[in-house]
Amino acid sequence: IELTLRGEAARYEGGSQNMAGVAALGASAEMLIRYGWGKSISAIGQRVMLVTDSACLQLEHLGAKIITNRDGDHRSGIVLFELPGKDPQAVRRHCLQNNVALSCRAGRLRIAAHAYNDLQDLDRLIEALRSA
Numbered sequence: 001i002e003l004t005l006r007g008e009a010a011r012y013e014g015g016s017q018n019m020a021g022v023a024a025l026g027a028s029a030e031m032l033i034r035y036g037w038g039k040s041i042s043a044i045g046q047r048v049m050l051v052t053d054s055a056c057l058q059l060e061h062l063g064a065k066i067i068t069n070r071d072g073d074h075r076s077g078i079v080l081f082e083l084p085g086k087d088p089q090a091v092r093r094h095c096l097q098n099n100v101a102l103s104c105r106a107g108r109l110r111i112a113a114h115a116y117n118d119l120q121d122l123d124r125l126i127e128a129l130r131s132a
Contacts, residue, residue, distance in 0.1 A: 035115075044115040048077040051113040051122060055079055058126050067108055077113040080105065086132060094132040100125050 005011040036042030052075070056066050059081050067080040083091060088104045095102050102125070103110045111125065 047115050048113050048117075049075060051117050051119065052077050052079055052111075054119060055111060055113065055122055055125070058122065059129075062126060062129060064129075078110065079113075080108050080110050082108050083129065083132075091129065091132045095125070095128045098124070098128040098131075100128040 032044075035044050038045050053070075056070060056079060059066060059079070062083070064081045064083050067082065068074075068076075068078060082088070088107055088109050091109060092102060092104050103112075113121075
């Protein structure tokens, strides 16, 4: 193997390992080993399903149309929904101004719950949507 270095400053652009990414991956793996994974067999999965199932019920009471398939193996922490008569981008901006994070995908609103979300987060979401 022959190593030929450039003559200019580009010779120092070798890069480095993504140490922050390596540390984050390690922490994530430790958490999954400790609490398990899978939507129905782990504490993480069960919590995500609790939050998203509750979200779907409350969204429907608010008049939202749930787009995401919530049957059996299709359930996940992601819920795509519409609020009839409301502009999704305007709703998203209103929610962000009220410290509620959600996104717009394909002209619809999208929430993505995880283990760190709780029912108080859900209450804030519903209140922000109600006042949008």
